[in-house]
Amino acid sequence: xxxxxxxxxxxxxxARSQPPLLEVRGLRTRFELPEGVVHAVDGVDLTVYxxxxxxxxGESGCGKSVTARxxxxxxxxxxxxxxxxxxxxxxxxxxxxxxxxxxxxxxxxVRSARDGxxxxxALDPKGTAIRAIRGKEIAMIFQEPMVSLSPVHTIxxxxxxxxxxxxxxxxxxxxxxxxxxxxxVGIPQxxxxxxxxxxxxxxxxxxxxxxxxxxxxxxxxxxxxxxTTALDVxxxxxxxxxxxxxxxxxxxxxxxITHDLGVVAEIADAVAVMYLGLVxxxxxxxxxxxxxxxxxxxALLESxxxxxxxxxxxxxxxxxxxxxxxxxxxxxxxxxxxxxxxPGTCDTTVPPVLTTTEGRRRTVRCLLYExxxxxxxxxxxxxxxx
Amino acid sequence: MSEQAVDTEPLLAxxxxxxxxxxxxxxxxxxGRMTVDAVTGVDLDVRExxxxxxxGESGCGKTTLGRxIxxxxxxxxxxxxxxxxxxxxxxxxxxxxxxxxPYRRQIRTVFQDPNSSLNPRMTLLQIVGEPxxxxxxxxxxxxxxxxxxxxxMVGLRPEYMHRYPHAFxxxxxxxxxxxxxxxxxxxLVIADEAVSALDVSIRSQILNLLEDLQEQLxxxxxxxxxxxxxxQHLCDRVAVMYLGRIxxxxxTxxxxxxxxxxxxxALLSAxxxxxxxxxxxxxxxxxxxxxxxPANQPAGCTFHPRCPYTRERCDTDEPALLPVTDTxxxxxxxxxxxxxxxxxxxxxxxxxxxxxxxxxxKTSGAEEVR
Numbered sequence: 220x221x222x223x224x225x226x227x228x229x230x231x232x233x234a235r236s237q238p239p240l241l242e243v244r245g246l247r248t249r250f251e252l253p254e255g256v257v258h259a260v261d262g263v264d265l266t267v268y269x270x271x272x273x274x275x276x277g278e279s280g281c282g283k284s285v286t287a288r289x290x291x292x293x294x295x296x297x298x299x300x301x302x303x304x305x306x307x308x309x310x311x312x313x314x315x316x317x318x319x320x321x322x323x324x325x326x327x328x329v330r331s332a333r334d335g336x337x338x339x340x341a342l343d344p345k346g347t348a349i350r351a352i353r354g355k356e357i358a359m360i361f362q363e364p365m366v367s368l369s370p371v372h373t374i375x376x377x378x379x380x381x382x383x384x385x386x387x388x389x390x391x392x393x394x395x396x397x398x399x400x401x402x403x404v405g406i407p408q409x410x411x412x413x414x415x416x417x418x419x420x421x422x423x424x425x426x427x428x429x430x431x432x433x434x435x436x437x438x439x440x441x442x443x444x445x446x447t448t449a450l451d452v453x454x455x456x457x458x459x460x461x462x463x464x465x466x467x468x469x470x471x472x473x474x475x476i477t478h479d480l481g482v483v484a485e486i487a488d489a490v491a492v493m494y495l496g497l498v499x500x501x502x503x504x505x506x507x508x509x510x511x512x513x514x515x516x517x518a519l520l521e522s523x524x525x526x527x528x529x530x531x532x533x534x535x536x537x538x539x540x541x542x543x544x545x546x547x548x549x550x551x552x553x554x555x556x557x558x559x560x561x562p563g564t565c566d567t568t569v570p571p572v573l574t575t576t577e578g579r580r581r582t583v584r585c586l587l588y589e590x591x592x593x594x595x596x597x598x599x600x601x602x603x604x605x
Numbered sequence: 606m607s608e609q610a611v612d613t614e615p616l617l618a619x620x621x622x623x624x625x626x627x628x629x630x631x632x633x634x635x636x637g638r639m640t641v642d643a644v645t646g647v648d649l650d651v652r653e654x655x656x657x658x659x660x661g662e663s664g665c666g667k668t669t670l671g672r673x674i675x676x677x678x679x680x681x682x683x684x685x686x687x688x689x690x691x692x693x694x695x696x697x698x699x700x701x702x703x704x705x706x707p708y709r710r711q712i713r714t715v716f717q718d719p720n721s722s723l724n725p726r727m728t729l730l731q732i733v734g735e736p737x738x739x740x741x742x743x744x745x746x747x748x749x750x751x752x753x754x755x756x757x758m759v760g761l762r763p764e765y766m767h768r769y770p771h772a773f774x775x776x777x778x779x780x781x782x783x784x785x786x787x788x789x790x791x792x793l794v795i796a797d798e799a800v801s802a803l804d805v806s807i808r809s810q811i812l813n814l815l816e817d818l819q820e821q822l823x824x825x826x827x828x829x830x831x832x833x834x835x836x837q838h839l840c841d842r843v844a845v846m847y848l849g850r851i852x853x854x855x856x857t858x859x860x861x862x863x864x865x866x867x868x869x870x871a872l873l874s875a876x877x878x879x880x881x882x883x884x885x886x887x888x889x890x891x892x893x894x895x896x897x898x899p900a901n902q903p904a905g906c907t908f909h910p911r912c913p914y915t916r917e918r919c920d921t922d923e924p925a926l927l928p929v930t931d932t933x934x935x936x937x938x939x940x941x942x943x944x945x946x947x948x949x950x951x952x953x954x955x956x957x958x959x960x961x962x963x964x965x966x967k968t969s970g971a972e973e974v975r
Contacts, residue, residue: 278804421895451662451831453892456875460889478805481834481877485884504881522809524838525879526861526952534813534838537806540774 238308238336240472241267241290241357241440246303246340248282248289255545259285259298261496261552264572264582265474266489267440269308272466272473274483274504276519277493280541283476286493287442290474291353292344304338307357307440311335315351322346355385358433362445364425368417374401374428375413378435385436400431404461423454427461434465441466442474447482459486480523484508492516495542495552502581512583512594514557551586559587559599614688615650616793616825617674622647622683622698624669624849641900643669645849647683648926651793656819656826658840658857660833660872664896666849671795671829673698675714676705687712690792710740710789717798719778723770729756730766733785740789755784758821759814776807780814787818797829812839833876837861845869848899848907851926855937862951865929865939867912870949878952906942918942 248260260282267273275283288294290305309315311334320326325348328341342349353359361367369377378397382388388396394413401409404427417425426446433441443462447455463486466473477483483490483504491501492515500513511517521535539556542548548555554565570584575595588594624644630636644666651657659667673680676697685697687708697708713736716722723732734752737743743751753763759780770778779799786794796815800808812835818824830836836843837857844854845868853866864870867890874890893911897903903910909919919942926940941947 278806423895452833452872453662453875454895456877456889457891459877479877480805480879484879484881485877487881508879508881519805520879522806523879524809524812524834526834526837526873526876533816534809536810536813540776540807541804 237269238334239266239306240269240308241265241474242304242306243286243290244304244306246286246289246305247301248285248294248298249301250298252297257544258496258547259544260289261547262303263493263496263498265491265498265501267472267474268489269439269472270466270470271488272475272486274487274490275474275476275493276478276480276483276490278478278541280495280544281493282496283478283493284444287359287444287474287476290339290442291357291359292339292342292349293353293359294344300340303340305340306336307339307352309335309337309352309356315348318347318351320347322348325349351385354381354433354438355436356438357440357442358436358438359442359444360426360429360433360446362448364422364429365417368425368429368432370417373414373416374420374432378413378432381432382435396435397431400435401428403465404428404431404434405457406431422450423457426450426454426458430458430461430465434469434471437469438471440472440474442476444476445478446475448477448479455482462486480520492519495547497552497584498582499553499585500581500583502583503579506579506581510597512581512588512597513585514559514587515553518556518558551584561586561600614692614694616653616688617649617651618684618686618694619647619649619651619670619674620684620686622649622670622673622680622685624666624673624678625681639900642902643849643899644673644680647849647851649844649851649854651825651827653792653825654819654823655841656828656839658836658843659827659829659846660831660836660843661846662831662872662896664899665846666899667829667831667846668797669849670846671714671797671827674793674827675712675795676700676708706740710736710742711791712793712795713786713789713791715779715782715786715794715796715799718802719775719782720770720802722782723778725770728767728769729761729781732770732781733766733788736785736789742789751788752784755788756781758787758818759784774807775803776810779803779807779811783811783814783818787822787824790822791824793825793827795827795829798831799828800835801830801832808835815839833861833872845872848897848902850907850940851938852908852940853938854926856935859935859937860951864949864951865937865944865947866908866941867914867947867949868908870951871911871913873952874950876952906940914943914947916943 243263243265246260246263250257250259263286277283289300294300313335316329316332320329322343324343325346328338375394375397378400379393382393382396398409398413401412406412406424406427420428447458450458475486487504490504490507491498494515500516511520518537522537524534537556542555550566550568551570554560564586568586570586572582572584573588573591573594574582575591577595583594587599589600622644623646626641626643627638628641630639647670659670661667672678674685680698683698686694687697688694730752733755734748737748737751752766756763756766761777761780800811803811819826828839840857842856843860844851847868853869864873871890871892890913905920905922906924909915924940924942926938929937929939929944
């Protein structure tokens with residue numbers, strides 16, 4: 220496991236000099252339902268650097284999955300992306316930028332691309348451009364492989380189809396690559412497994428097949444939406460190790476969605492904490508666990524039972540529950556459950572993003588900090604500290 | 606809690622309990638029948654007032670064992686010796702439906718999924734009050750009073766008793782499930798993955814509630830879970846299950862700090878630790894392969910095909926669940942031939958070692974040790 224720690228310390232330094240691979244700014248996705256409008260994603264900012272793992276954590280209903288789906292324009296109606304940019308670095312020479320796209324929206328988006336950075340949110344959700352991105356440049360794996368893999372096609376068939384969608388190769392070649400992909404994710408006897416159906420495989424093997432499928436075209440970014448939640452701990456450990464290994468081998472970046480802080484501690488380089496459609500804190504993994512700034516992050520860390528000497532202490536709880544999506548609180552979404560809430564301030568103003576770049580970059584949305592400098596020092600407003 | 610209970614007779618003594626299911630093979634069972642041994646020869650003592658954890662991966666038989674104790678299943682072999690209020694002992698495994706009735710209100714359960722375990726067409730009053738009606742314990746105003754009291758006990762407002770489950774969030778629904786379990790004043794509560802479906806912030810509320818209720822009412826819990834962190838937080842003793850057998854059983858501290866079965870060690874090493882600085886120190890014990898099919902179990906020690914320490918003897922002789930010798934007074938059982946000689950690593954060793962922590966601190970450069 221030593222190689223892991225090396226990359227954890229060297230990578231961020233290398234990554235900072237490079238331009239971000241994916242930059243999400245002010246992303247808003249809402250669902251217009253007969254009962255009311257749900258603002259599932261309400262101004263999310265995320266940054267993923269090449270080769271880095273960004274973990275997105277939050278409770279259910281906080282908009283983690285919708286954010287991930289919005290990046291790839293996979294939100295089904297009545298969901299709609301209403302604002303924001305999803306800037307993805309495809310590279311200046313990418314064939315996508317010179318290819319002919321039938322959709323006007325695609326043409327406009329490609330024309331306005333600068334330095335090989337394309338705004339995915341501006342693309343036509345059904346156009347040729349986003350389809351060239353999906354699976355090829357950005358791949359996605361899901362929580363339940365049984366649902367996302369086809370039960371009536373063999374594993375090999377699905378991988379071959381995926382490869383041939385994006386690359387001009389013969390069936391024979393694609394099949395060889397499928398076998399190779401299965402071997403790389405540690406499926407024993409890939410020559411035989413390539414012809415088996417998903418129901419022949421156990422949960423862990425299915426998730427491996429899903430990963431093989433996602434990585435068959437060597438994406439630059441892998442979005443993993445709770446890939447280990449349905450698995451046992453020992454299988455989860457195997458899958459996490461596998462993802463780390465493949466990530467290093469291919470130099471790909473990962474956007475990893477989870478609700479398990481243990482998994483975050485294990486694999487993340489940077490972490491974004493989400494609450495009710497907003498990223499409330501984004502920082503390096505060490506800073507998050509040992510020096511959290513946002514009250515929600517602090518409360519979340521204290522409420523998790525931890526294996527180890529402090530296991531028996533009484534758990535701190537966050538009072539109340541996540542508000543109903545139709546009934547979002549005004550101002551800071553967390554003020555109804557926050558220990559340090561300031562009446563008159565927190566319930567009226569949506570906290571702006573504060574960014575400190577001293578040391579490692581950190582962004583926080585909390586009114587307790589008056590300025591970026593106060594955030595860096597960790598000093599809160601006087602009326603609260605008293 | 607556990608100290609005072611040690612010398613008294615256990616509340617429930619499970620002896621040599623086995624549960625075998627017969628299932629059809631192939632399409633519509635045309636390929637004949639086969640048997641699955643879900644639980645094999647389990648011995649377990651549950652003492653009054655303690656929390657016993659049952660932990661293992663999916664398919665290891667922990668839920669089946671819980672259901673046998675509830676007598677939702679009739680075990681194929683073995684005894685369930687339950688000590689009644691007056692001190693006499695009865696074997697629940699031999700009783701029929703009618704004879705079981707008085708025990709149904711003494712042994713209760715909390716289910717995993719609060720959404721599917723509550724009838725959407727019944728109000729809270731009906732859901733929580735049903736056990737009282739079914740056992741003829743209360744009716745009318747008294748029923749209403751007792752439901753109100755049970756709701757108050759689990760932190761719900763009694764005014765809500767005429768509402769339906771859909772009006773409540775996941776955490777609140779789990780509280781309703783707990784209220785339903787507790788309304789008959791049970792002695793033993795079996796919580797089967799009771800917090801697994803809940804979010805982090807809600808989970809801590811429910812765990813604290815379960816602890817408070819145990820203290821107030823003197824309850825005994827059997828807590829079935831796959832989550833080792835929750836088990837360590839809540840339980841006094843833990844039994845680890847693998848392929849229908851208990852492979853290790855010990856007090857929580859002992860089990861986590863000094864496991865005596867290779868499977869326990871592998872489980873503990875697979876746990877993600879919520880501290881990024883421990884990443885480099887962590888030694889993971891890789892488990893080969895997967896859990897074997899319970900219908901086709903390996904000979905000898907059932908864990909030997911995956912065990913990193915396996916020797917010749919393991920694939921022929923099946924080890925028994927025996928006390929480990931050098932633990933002093935702590936009763937520690939392990940189902941391994943080499944439990945006394947293997948040097949296995951627990952969790953505390955990884956998190957507590959001061960030198961390794963200091964080194965980790967240097968490399969990460971953080972100033973505060975949590």
